[in-house]
Amino acid sequence: MISQFFILSSKGDPLIYKDFRGDSGGRDVAELFYRKLTGLPGDESPVVMHHDDRHFIHIRHSSLYLVATTSENISPFSLLELLSRLATLLGDYCGSLSEGTISRNVALVYEILDEVLDYGYVQTTSTEMLRNFIQTEAVVSKPFSLFDLSSVGLFGAETQQSKVAPSSAASRPVLSSRSDQSQKNEVFLDVVERLSVLIASNGSLLKVDVQGEIRLKSFLPSGSEMRIGLTEEFCVGKSELRGYGPGIRVDEVSFHSSVNLDEFESHRILRLQPPQGELTVMRYQLSDDLPSPLPFRLFPSVQWDRGSGRQALNVRLHLPLPRGVVSLSQELSSPEQKAELGEGALRWDLPRVQGGSQLSGLFQMDVPGLPGPPSHGPSTSAPPLGLGPASLSFELPRHTCSGLQVRFLRLSFRPCSNANPHKWVRHLSHSDAYVIRI
């Protein structure tokens, strides 16, 4: 299938290069790829490119390019899936996938590639099978300590357990040496939702789309059985009805092939025996019908009307402005926000927004040379041309837009029951594209 595989940094420096078929003809394929990528005309897609007799297909993952070349006409979906799976696998073994971790673990990466691909054909990508063959250890930059709380934010007081884990807790190598049993066994479960919303200029809702995933990262020895319980009123599709209330509804749901769905119908419990590493347990989509009101609305000011006691983090409003804006004067309601003018757009950063609060900012712009509003025509109060749609990007911790919650996460049948494993469950919504038209 694949002839060569290489990983380039964001500037085009080759970090890893592996030739499976030896048919590169003596050319520097990585260099060829990077030159072609940077020289591509604007309307051609860089995902699949062609040069001479080979196709280059690549993905971008955390600012690295993972590229595979092939000379056959094979399925793009399989190739892209392989590249994503390789990215996840390398991330599992090295802790996280970045230029630094790759350069520290070059030998490990080559060993993994050797086992996964043979002459360009995929042998296996399952971490279970690979465990038996990989001998090299991952090198981490500093030893991990759960008690290193210096970088943790201030939301520790409300968690169920007395300890908090910083968000980088999950980014240590999954498959560390077998002899080191003092590492705590942990499992991290994330319910992550991406919210994509389009609001028209008259306030009506044009499009709402929620894509959700339940992701599991397990450091437990394999063979442990796990049961994940979801909200009982969880309904799939428009016609199903459970419980007495309106229920929590999604349009479609799909599961990983290793999930056992016997108890799903009756009690909404998923059973699985997860391998070590990262796994997407369930994916669901919901559109057009959110049970809760939208998190943000823009009048002339920004307002968030959820119940108080909740917070949004890292809210950023991006508003393109007419061309030729020269100055900006502002009045903001709180000192920790900041707004600046850059690249023809206004960026207003609000690090933390309390639920139920209303924030306002007054911005006055000086635009010399802007043509006056057209004197005829129906829309005399239309905004000037170039005052583009406002887009918000934010994170909402401990909140899911569809209402889906994980009730419990139970582990049974642990082969080596030395330490109680820690279970971390997190719910998170973040914005994919939240656009409000003016």
Add this chain to the structure above:
Amino acid sequence: MPYLGSEDVVKELKKALCNPHIQADRLRYRNVIQRVIRMSKLDQWGQAEVLNFLLRYQPRSEEELFDILNLLDSFLKSSSPGVVMGATKLFLILAKKFPHVQTDVLVRVKGPLLAACSSESRELCFAALCHVRQILHSLPGHFSSHYKKFFCSYSEPHYIKLQKVEVLCELVNDENVQQVLEELRGYCTDVSADFAQAAIFAIGGIARTYTDQCVQILTELLGLRQEHITTVVVQTFRDLVWLCPQCTEAVCQALPGCEENIQDSEGKQALIWLLGVHGERIPNAPYILEDFVENVKSETFPAVKMELLTALVRLFLSRPAECQDMLGRLLYYCIEEEKNMAVRDRGLFYYRLLLVGIDEVKRILCSPKSDPSLGLLEDQAERPVNSWASDFNTLVPVYGKARWATISKCVGAEHGGSERSHTASFAVSGHLISEENKGRVQEAPDSETLMLVPNCQLTAEYFEKTWLSLEVAHQQVLPWQGEVHPDTLQMALQVVNIQTIAMSRAGSQPWKAYLSAQDDTGCLFLTELLLESENSEMQISVKQSEARTETLNSFMSVLETVIGTIGDIKS
């Protein structure tokens, strides 16, 4: 040998592929294939490989076919997109003769495809969008209710936005046209000029069916007086007026005032063409053209000058008093002072033509102002699924048909057929098919796509001689209603490179036509079309100079498509 999950699996496949005893024995061969399909321990890569191998298997009977499809049903629900797409392709190819099964599969794959289109991974999103476009060629209404998923968001890269705009343009129907047009209208004022222009062209595409609304939107856009917008809108108007003459009035009212905002060559050419052809409806057309004539010396684009010459001569025919003077000045400049030979030649041609006399000029230059039938011919009838089924789930839809053609030409020239021996999968290409079908399948790659050679005109005598010497290879009857319009039919056939030797006049009873075509291997197809007066069917008889059933079938499907299209238009 790819590692497909366990030793047993490898053994099974080896048996199926290499053992001549098993291949010879149909029943044992079938059993092995069944076991291969039922293997449960394959991971997603193994499943994709198995689905790929099975593409080359030809089931013997209908029940065997449905047996296999039932077994493979669970693959369509897999969580791996590669497996789902591979299964879809297999279904589409195996069920070639059952279009309702194909449609059913495409309905089932709608969900996974839409999920892939909204995936976090941009590359997956792009590949899925290309496949959605491919499906829309055959089933235009397939995704119409999910149009919202194809709205662009600001953070997407440019190439994805372009694909989404194309998809929106193709899935428009009566229910969603309002919202889609509003959304596209929003994109037309986007910051990125390329994207805005693509959106405007898309509106132009939709305007062929929903003319009034689109013309209104485009006229509003002209009011913004933005250069990159105005030039594209005028080009869209030019194309639209040719295909939909009913909007000419509205366009002519919108045009005055644009000339101040256009600076680039394409826009100027479009504007000048419109002024020339429809100048009598635009009050100040001569004065706009006069501006161009004044500045012709500083005009950098020769194409604009040529267009200006033609337009001014046309306008002179309808408004002689206003144009006479500037036409004279323009001709003088082009003949005496212009350095570009093409422009000079054209000026000279028009001058000599005018010397001959005004009637001659009118005869030559007064072409039709619009050609609505061209629009109907251009939108080829929904192409059957079988024409692209073998390209599904490969790199072909991702590149697009045009680019793929250039790529495969380069590759073919360099390697000949030798590259096939590299890959292990092709090394066993012959063995997977049992002997009876081997002959047919080996031919299939050659004649899958019928390439008819254009411009091969046979003389009438040669046609008659060949016709009388051959036997009828195929006869078929197609439903037909009403009269035949020979010109339209002839033009339609010419588009697909089928030449007309002779055709009866419209309305004659019985109506007959004789057609000829030649493919790139030199095989001739001679066709007779016969329409009796009282029948509602058209009889087709085809004679082939070399007996090859695959090419004959392909030729028949092309002919049926064209005749079917024309029949639909007229009825």
